[in-house]
Amino acid sequence: MSSFINYRNESSVNVSDACLKDNITFYKIVVNVGTVQWSVSHRYSDFVELHDKLVVDHGVAKDLLPPKKVIRNKTPKFVEQRREALNDYLKNVFNYLRLTMPSIFSHFLDFHLYDIFFLLQDLAKKLYLEGDKLLQTEKTHKFSLMELHAIRERYKMACPPTEKQDQMYDFSHILDFCSQVSSLSIEGSYEKLGTSNIIPNDLQIDLIPFKTLTDLRILGVPMACIQSVGSLRDSLISLSVHIASVETLNEFLLVDVLHKDPSSLADVVIWKKLSTINFATNNITDVDWGIKLVPKLQKLNVSSNRLSELCDISCLHELRVLNLSMNRFSLCQNWHAKIGNIVKIDLSQNKIETLQGFSKLYSLESLDLSCNVITDVEEVQHICNLPCLEYLWLTANPVASTIDYRVKVIEQFNSRMTEICLDNEKASEKELDTSRVLQALRIVKEGKTPSFLQNTNCSHSYNKS
């Protein structure tokens, strides 16, 4: 992003090119401020309009602009002449107005899109006039990376909050707004912004001005760009970070204390209110110990990552919902020792073969195992005694294509078979009838009392024989 205030003397403009669009000749102006460059196209009549205002308000000499021509004004030779003339004109005016940079001129050159100072002037005006309304009506406020970067840079500038006569342009209005925003959304990009050579994701931003933020949504912004995340520890309730190439949760959760010894961390670095974390679509390979700094966590979504095992998260007493879909889980051993009072687990689209590891997750109500590699219907034996389980998905597993798959699964839940909702569907009367027949057959075959008669003391260590 450019900073004209600091690079006033390393700035230039030139009319580099002319092109015909819809039979209208546009002149391409290239603006350079320091290393930043962008272009903007205007037709001759735009120059005339600008010039008239500059003459009246800013004392630009009236005869400076090349004259109008009505006929034969599209010949290549004429266009080239005019381009040169406009180039001279613009350079002249730019030099003359370099110090004052009136807003009509800065807008003509698109400074309000690419320059810190001018962008913030427009933003301040917008927030002064509309900020309160936005705070009342908007669910989430979206700042562009450009805006956030400009705020960060502006903070550091030794420059009064108001430069212009009109107080609408006061930088304070922006900070005022920021300090009241509760939900913020930031979207990154690796593509050059507009006609400039600015890549948004190269810009640094700082979350310090956001003092009451409860909800933060980041999309496609690398973590390295974002500073002062730690200042949100006391206020943040919900956090989502998507497509940001995050490799470990610690990257975000520890931020400023990332390199300190874990045992020396005090209560200060705990996320006091954070209850929802969504890190879907990143490159996370481990849910690491940093998660313990989020004691109030209720929902964790790490869908579409590279996880294959879970660390011990039993310290998260309030964790209820866990989304681990689209990862690389296969074994899931002894999960009851790792997860506490969990209610809902989504493990769809993993590589799970056996359900053994879930046999003691007694609080579980919903288990999604669709699109895994479970082949044996008897695997259900491991979970058929979970007392709260009501929703089970096994669709798109090899097992789901076997004959009588539904009744074979439902049958294993014995007396609770009417309560189970398998693959979004409760068992029909017909399926229940068939299940009961199957169950009778099983009893005969195994010579055992049906478990629904002893379901009051259903044993936890039930093993298929």
Add this chain to the structure above:
Amino acid sequence: MSSGPYNYSYIFKYIIIGDMGVGKSCLLHQFTEKKFMADCPHTIGVEFGTRIIEVAGQKIKLQIWDTAGQERFRAVTRSYYRGAAGALMVYDITRRSTYNHLSSWLTDTRNLTNPSTVIFLIGNKSDLDGQRDVTYEEAKQFADENGLMFVEASAKTGQNVEEAFLETAKKIYQSIQDGRLDLNAAESGVQHKPASTGRPLAAPPAKNDNCAC
């Protein structure tokens, strides 16, 4: 959300200045959050806070710039004096040096603000009366000689903190009523805002504004 916090008719700009460690950020925090910040980090450059108060039945929003006391930030903080309607000048009653520096802070303030800026002197840390290094009488005399308002306050207990911010606002409001303060001047640090919220963007007065958007 109720429309309450968005209905205000004036914006006043404040600046808080004073030596390092006198408790400027804590005063701001106490005023905006009504809490004492125990281990407050050094302010880097400037900080910002806001709160809506009521003076004579008028809702007023205070936009407060809290500056860094460290000498190395002096260049940055100086640029924030301009356009301040109120300046809170803080010293620490337990450290004489912070009191001795007041005259230099006052010079800065007088030079960089406009004549109508209300300057309020705050002797902070009044809860530490046992370690007092500057007497109330002495500071009071200094304030009177220089035409400043003065109070001893404590960011820790919250004593007199509200009063300092409110009294400053009252004085500014008084200046507006008297016509001593010109609302239209950019340096006044006061903005009048019609109470109707949700005004469309097209409405702003075009005066002094030649932007084409």
